[in-house]
Amino acid sequence: xxxxxxxxxxxxxxxxxxxxxxxxxxxxxxxxxxxxxxxxxxxxxxxxxxxxxxxxxxxxxxxxxxxxxxxxxxxxxxxxxxxxxxxxxxxxxxxxxxxxxxxxxxxxxxxxxxxxxxxxxxxxxxxxxxxxxxxxxxxxxxxxxxxxxxxxxxxxxxxxxxxxxxxxxxxxxxxxxxxxxxxxxxxxxxxxxxxxxxxxxxxxxxxxxxxxxxxxxxxxxxxxxxxxxxxxxxxxxxxxxxxxxxxxxxxxxxxxxxxxxxxxxxxxxxxxxxxxxxxxxxxxxxxxxxxxxxxxxxxxxxxxxxxxxxxxxxxxxxxxxxxxxxxxxxxxxxxxxxxxxxxxxxxxxxxxxxxxxxxxxxxxxxxxxxxxxxxxxxxxxxxxxxxxxxxxxxxxxxxxxxxxxxxxxxxxxxxxxxxxxxxxxxxxxxxxxxxxxxxxxxxxxxxxxxxxxxxxxxxxxx
Amino acid sequence: xxxxxxxxxxxxxxxxxxxxxxxxxxxxxxxxxxxxxxxxxxxxxxxxxxxxxxxxxxxxxxxxxxxxxxxxxxxxxxxxxxxxxxxxxxxxxxxxxxxxxxxxxxxxxxxxxxxxxxxxxxxxxxxxxxxxxxxxxxxxxxxxxxxxxxxxxxxxxxxxxxxxxxxxxxxxxxxxxxxxxxxxxxxxxxxxxxxxxxxxxxxxxxx
Numbered sequence: 001x002x003x004x005x006x007x008x009x010x011x012x013x014x015x016x017x018x019x020x021x022x023x024x025x026x027x028x029x030x031x032x033x034x035x036x037x038x039x040x041x042x043x044x045x046x047x048x049x050x051x052x053x054x055x056x057x058x059x060x061x062x063x064x065x066x067x068x069x070x071x072x073x074x075x076x077x078x079x080x081x082x083x084x085x086x087x088x089x090x091x092x093x094x095x096x097x098x099x100x101x102x103x104x105x106x107x108x109x110x111x112x113x114x115x116x117x118x119x120x121x122x123x124x125x126x127x128x129x130x131x132x133x134x135x136x137x138x139x140x141x142x143x144x145x146x147x148x149x150x151x152x153x154x155x156x157x158x159x160x161x162x163x164x165x166x167x168x169x170x171x172x173x174x175x176x177x178x179x180x181x182x183x184x185x186x187x188x189x190x191x192x193x194x195x196x197x198x199x200x201x202x203x204x205x206x207x208x209x210x211x212x213x214x215x216x217x218x219x220x221x222x223x224x225x226x227x228x229x230x231x232x233x234x235x236x237x238x239x240x241x242x243x244x245x246x247x248x249x250x251x252x253x254x255x256x257x258x259x260x261x262x263x264x265x266x267x268x269x270x271x272x273x274x275x276x277x278x279x280x281x282x283x284x285x286x287x288x289x290x291x292x293x294x295x296x297x298x299x300x301x302x303x304x305x306x307x308x309x310x311x312x313x314x315x316x317x318x319x320x321x322x323x324x325x326x327x328x329x330x331x332x333x334x335x336x337x338x339x340x341x342x343x344x345x346x347x348x349x350x351x352x353x354x355x356x357x358x359x360x361x362x363x364x365x366x367x368x369x370x371x372x373x374x375x376x377x378x379x380x381x382x383x384x385x386x387x388x389x390x391x392x393x394x395x396x397x398x399x400x401x402x403x404x405x406x407x408x409x410x411x412x413x414x415x416x417x418x419x420x421x422x423x424x425x426x427x428x429x430x431x432x433x434x435x436x437x438x439x440x441x442x443x444x445x446x447x448x449x450x451x452x453x454x455x456x457x458x459x460x461x462x
Numbered sequence: 463x464x465x466x467x468x469x470x471x472x473x474x475x476x477x478x479x480x481x482x483x484x485x486x487x488x489x490x491x492x493x494x495x496x497x498x499x500x501x502x503x504x505x506x507x508x509x510x511x512x513x514x515x516x517x518x519x520x521x522x523x524x525x526x527x528x529x530x531x532x533x534x535x536x537x538x539x540x541x542x543x544x545x546x547x548x549x550x551x552x553x554x555x556x557x558x559x560x561x562x563x564x565x566x567x568x569x570x571x572x573x574x575x576x577x578x579x580x581x582x583x584x585x586x587x588x589x590x591x592x593x594x595x596x597x598x599x600x601x602x603x604x605x606x607x608x609x610x611x612x613x614x615x616x617x618x619x620x621x622x623x624x625x626x627x628x629x630x631x632x633x634x635x636x637x638x639x640x641x642x643x644x645x646x647x648x649x650x651x652x653x654x655x656x657x658x659x660x661x662x663x664x665x666x667x668x669x
Contacts, residue, residue: 030650030651033651034651045493046493047491047492047493050489050491051489051491054486054491057486058486060483061483061484061485061486064477064480064483065483066473067470067473067474070469070470070473071470080635086464086465086466086469088465088469092465137648138646138648138649138657139646142648142649155648156648157648157649158651160649161650162650162652165649165650182649182650182652182654183652183654185649186646186648186649186654186657187654187656190656190658193658194658198568198571216631222644222645222646222657223644223646223658224604224657224658224660225657227601227604227638227659228601228604228605228658228659231567231599231604231636232567232568232601242469242473247485249626249629249631250488250623250627252626253489253622253623253625254489254622254623256622256639257586257622264647267505267508267509267586267587267588267641268584268587268588268589268622268639268641269641270509270641270642270644270659271638271639271641271644271659272589272638272639272641273636273637273638274593274631274634274636274637274638275636276631276634276635276636276637277635277636279594279598279599279600279635279636280598280635281565290465290468290472294469294473295472297472297476298475298476300480
């Protein structure tokens, strides 16, 4: 099951997720727990808000000079002996990586987490070419063994409980039946993955931050898998979205203070690894990937979402994500940031996503780089309406409402008729009329008088 | 057109005479700790490391030799330049590997304990900087079952801003902030120590 095979229909897939309310509630709580850890960590840094503002300004500035910084990065990386490649799209990215691997006669590849390679479906591509590709982040290994994509960008297996992981490991890694202790399961995976690290011919990582002034790049992990995966074999390939740049190491310090605190509430990840050049006797490659990003960049009103540092805080806080799960979005990156990225790929295919939001704004409030996520979601809704991609029923209602609001007389009359009719209808009929909205909710009791009537009355009493 | 030029051209076309933005400069609003060393010790614990305070390197060596991890270790590596463990441990049945003499990083697969000097520590998060100038094969730091880092007390900086002000990447091909042992919470958010790398990190603060 990959992104390509999942149809993106948020309400339909959210409904499937919600068919098991106990599990949905558990998922909601698990993510809220992470959100609370983030709050505690943020409160521990007195200058937190100033730090967010600073990070936001560095990113906006860097984006404004992106081509210049990309060239600087390339020049400096080359000086360090890092080979830089450029890929227009996912297909080219996969081809370049495969070519490098083939040149080195690579059979076994170990990967650390990279949402970009998920986006490009690199694993499927390499496996089809006969290579053995192992995801080494524990969460990613779990979903890989289950033949599923990650359901969260930081916590790939957050949708699975310990018993399901235990079952999976029993089947695939031969752990004792019924074993569900996270420590014992993790240590079983440690043994299994150590063999893979030792046997690997090449390591592939993502890039958290690339530094323009010095040419190196940084990968953050808690497990140390990016380090093990690249310290042993003689070949390291890093896949990098073209927006991952920071101008200097000094700028990097700002983002490293925000990233882990926003993601999991840790003050920093266990390992903040700086890959500054190939080890003696090895090769290091960076593939800079566009895959729709230049088109996104060209849209000024949406450009800020290219500042994202993939911490996942907007997922953890989102009331819709927590209650509908990562798969309901049908896109590599779910949650509020995914809603903002997916339509750049296809407005048509992802047209339900901008409606998977209550527009409460919590995502924008926790975002470490202050992306105006909920405002951009609203912009997407407007785009969808203007592009005619909204469903006919929604279109009719929105169009009708729009007209009605411009004629106060029609509005007053409409309100009176609505109150009259609704008070006469049986509950069952009302539930039908409210559609998807009314599935889990009742309408509040219909007031006898409109607000205007109540207001006039109160004014009379004064 | 090459993909490189296509991408750079597309970005340049999209910049369309936007007003010139200014870099916001250095971040100067960081609130400093009254006692960064105290904070560092606390932060090491937050990231699941074990801090130990020693008066000097001699006391540190004695403490390490008494440590359970040390006594039980069969294969060890020493990257603490100020102390010659191997001399003090001759005839103990322990095998000492000279890290910077090994060409193949796989040779560290069976290492039980690695001892290394960190360059400096960061008070706000317990991270300790190491780089390839002092360890040619970084693999040993991740293959070892347990890791001990020593940090001189006077080498504690307040925060990441101060940390990067100290760093130049000129002569290293690898560098890392290490904060605690290898860990994961990928199964039901339950914290497990010892994911792929070291199962423990002990930090000896010296001085």
